[in-house]
Amino acid sequence: MKTLTHTLLLTLTLLATLTACGPADEPQADADGKKQLIFISNQEHNARDPQRITWTQDIRLADCLFEPLVLADYTAMKLEPGTAEAWTVSEDLRTYTFTIRSDARWNNGEPVTAHDVAYAWQRAMLPDTTAGYAQLLFVIKGAHDFYDFRAAQAVAYAKADPSQRSAEDDYRKALEYFNQNVGIKTPDERTLVVTLTQPTPYFLDLAAFATFMPVHKKSIEAETTFVASTGQLSMDQRYWSDPDRLVTNGPYQLKQARFRQSNELTPNPHYWNRDAIKNSGVKEIIINDPGTALYSYQGGKAHYWPRVPSGTTAAELAANADNRNDVHLQTMAGTFFINANCEPHLSDGSDNPLADQRVRVALSMAIDRELIVNNVTRMHEPVAKTFIPPNAVAGYEPPAHAAPGYDPAAAKNLLAEAGYNDPATLTGLTLLYRSTDPGESLIAQTLSNMWQRKLGVTVKLEGLENRVVVERVINREYTLARGSWYGDYPDPTTWLDRLRKPVGKRANNASGWDHPPFDTLLNQAATERDTTQRLAMLRDAEAMMLEHQPMFFLYHYISLNLYDPARISGIQNNPWFRVRFQDVVVH
Structure with missing residues (x-):
C-alpha cells in the first residue's frame, strides 16, 4: 500500500503541475526545418528480427526500419504499394505476382531484390528461426510441409551418430526441398511469384505484416552459423541492434541502440520515398515506470507517449481527459x-x-x-x-x-x-x-x-x-x-x-x-x-x-495516448495501433 500511495501522490502532483510544464529540450530543426520525433515505450524490445517479432512495441520499431511489399493504412483501411510497386492476382486467386520497385534500396545503397524477400519468407518457415508467426506462411503452397521437413531433420540429427551427420548437408537438402516444393519463385531480380494452397482473402494483409518484411540476405547469412550439437542455424542476435551491421530498407536506419534505454533512428538516405519523411528522425526512450514516464513527458522530454499502461497514471489521465487537449482515447x-x-x-x-x-x-x-x-x-x-x-x-x-x-x-x-x-x-x-x-x-x-x-x-x-x-x-x-x-x-x-x-x-x-x-x-x-x-x-x-x-x-x-496536437501532427489513431512515424510532423 505504501508504494501505491506514493505513486498516486506523485501522479496527482504531476497532473496538478501540468500547465506549468513546458517543452524543455525541444529538438533543433535540421537544414530542411524538420525536427526529431521523441516517443516513450513502456518495455524493452523482446526481439528485433522481423521474422521473430510478435509484440506491439517490436512491430512499431520494425515498421520504422523495414518495409514490406505492401503497406497497410489502418486508418483509411486500405492497402498501398510498399517495396512492391505493383502486383497481379491470377483468376483462381491462388497466384500473386509482385514487382519490386526499381528504386527500392537498402540503407547501404544496394537494391532490394525478390531474392531478399524470398529469403526472408524462407527464414520464417524454418523452425531454426523460431518465428512467432511461422503459421502465417502456411497459406503458401508447400510451406507447412517444408517446416515439417526441416523439423524432422532436426529430430534425425539429434539421433544420429555425430560422426555420421552433417548440418551443412542437411541444410543443403532443406534448400533443395524448398526450391522444389514451396510456392515461392523468383524468375528475376524484381519479380516474386507466390502460389497459395487455396484462395486466401487476406493474403495481401499478410504481405503487409512484419513477418513478411524483407531482410538483407547477404548480411544475415554472414551472421549465421550452424550449431554443432543441434544442426540448426543460429544467428548472432547482436546484429539487429548494431548500427554498423544492421541493413534495413524502411524509411529509417538505426543510428544508436542502448539496451533498456533508447533507440535512435535517422532517415534512410536510400529510401525510395525519402523526400516524404516529415521529421528529421525518431528517438524511442524506454521507461518502465509510468510515474517516471509521465514526468519525462510533462517535462518536454518526449512528444508522444503511446499506450500509457493501465494503472493509477492512466486512470487519473483518463479521468481528466475532458480538461486536456493531449489525452487521446482509442478503442483497440x-x-x-x-x-x-x-x-x-x-x-x-x-x-x-x-x-x-x-x-x-x-x-x-x-x-x-x-x-x-x-x-x-x-x-x-x-x-x-x-x-x-x-x-x-x-x-x-x-x-x-x-x-x-x-x-x-x-x-x-x-x-x-x-x-x-x-x-x-x-x-x-x-x-x-x-x-x-x-x-x-x-x-x-x-x-x-x-x-x-x-x-x-x-x-x-x-x-x-x-x-x-x-x-x-x-x-x-x-x-x-x-x-x-x-x-x-x-x-x-x-x-x-x-x-x-x-x-x-x-x-x-x-x-x-x-x-x-x-x-x-x-x-x-x-x-x-x-x-x-x-x-x-x-x-x-x-x-x-x-x-x-x-x-x-x-x-x-x-489505448490512452498522450500527445499535444500543437507540438506534433500526423499521428494515426486507429484500432490496430499502427503509426507511420514518417508521416509525423514535429512543430
Whole structure:
C-alpha cells in the first residue's frame, strides 16, 4: 500500500503541475526545418528480427526500419504499394505476382531484390528461426510441409551418430526441398511469384505484416552459423541492434541502440520515398515506470507517449481527459486475458488440473470483469466475452452467447463435478504476471482474491520482468499467466489461428490447447469462397473455443495516448495501433 500511495501522490502532483510544464529540450530543426520525433515505450524490445517479432512495441520499431511489399493504412483501411510497386492476382486467386520497385534500396545503397524477400519468407518457415508467426506462411503452397521437413531433420540429427551427420548437408537438402516444393519463385531480380494452397482473402494483409518484411540476405547469412550439437542455424542476435551491421530498407536506419534505454533512428538516405519523411528522425526512450514516464513527458522530454499502461497514471489521465487537449482515447483491436496451461502435464511432469475443461470454466466464471474495469483499471474498458473484439472485423459478429457468465455458484458446482468437492484441494496454481506493470500487479492481486473468496481456491502470485514472463509463457512453464493479443490484420483468423494445434513449444498457442474439431472448422473456413459462409464458420469456431476457455478473456483494450496536437501532427489513431512515424510532423 505504501508504494501505491506514493505513486498516486506523485501522479496527482504531476497532473496538478501540468500547465506549468513546458517543452524543455525541444529538438533543433535540421537544414530542411524538420525536427526529431521523441516517443516513450513502456518495455524493452523482446526481439528485433522481423521474422521473430510478435509484440506491439517490436512491430512499431520494425515498421520504422523495414518495409514490406505492401503497406497497410489502418486508418483509411486500405492497402498501398510498399517495396512492391505493383502486383497481379491470377483468376483462381491462388497466384500473386509482385514487382519490386526499381528504386527500392537498402540503407547501404544496394537494391532490394525478390531474392531478399524470398529469403526472408524462407527464414520464417524454418523452425531454426523460431518465428512467432511461422503459421502465417502456411497459406503458401508447400510451406507447412517444408517446416515439417526441416523439423524432422532436426529430430534425425539429434539421433544420429555425430560422426555420421552433417548440418551443412542437411541444410543443403532443406534448400533443395524448398526450391522444389514451396510456392515461392523468383524468375528475376524484381519479380516474386507466390502460389497459395487455396484462395486466401487476406493474403495481401499478410504481405503487409512484419513477418513478411524483407531482410538483407547477404548480411544475415554472414551472421549465421550452424550449431554443432543441434544442426540448426543460429544467428548472432547482436546484429539487429548494431548500427554498423544492421541493413534495413524502411524509411529509417538505426543510428544508436542502448539496451533498456533508447533507440535512435535517422532517415534512410536510400529510401525510395525519402523526400516524404516529415521529421528529421525518431528517438524511442524506454521507461518502465509510468510515474517516471509521465514526468519525462510533462517535462518536454518526449512528444508522444503511446499506450500509457493501465494503472493509477492512466486512470487519473483518463479521468481528466475532458480538461486536456493531449489525452487521446482509442478503442483497440486487442484483448487482455489470462492464459490457462491446457497441457496434460506441467513442465515439472506433474498432472495439470487445468487440463480439465471444467476447472478452467469454473475459474473463468468466478471472475467479476465489471469490477476489474470499473474499480481496478478504472479505464472502463469493454468487458470481454469473446476473443475477437466487437466491430473489429466488418461483417463478423463475435459469439458472445457462448461465453460463460459470472456465476460463482455454478463455478463451485463445476469444480465438484471435476472432483473438487472441497475447492481447497485444487492446489498448485500460480498466476504469472509482469511486475514491471503496476496495473497488471493490481489485476493479479484482484483475481487471486476473487478465486479465494468466491471459490475457496488458492492461486499464488509470481511477478517477473517482462522478458522472463514472455519466455515462460512461450515455453508453457506456468499454470496461469497474463496474456494479451492485438489483431495483426482485419480478419478473424488473426485471433483464431492463435488457438490452432501448437506447432512446437514456441508456438503462439501459448495455452497448449489442442482441439481437433476447432482446427477442422478453421480449415473448412479457409477453403470457403462465400464470405458470409466463411465468417459463419469462423464464428462457430470461436464459440467452440469459448466453451473450452483455454484463456479467460477480461476486457478489450482502450489505448490512452498522450500527445499535444500543437507540438506534433500526423499521428494515426486507429484500432490496430499502427503509426507511420514518417508521416509525423514535429512543430
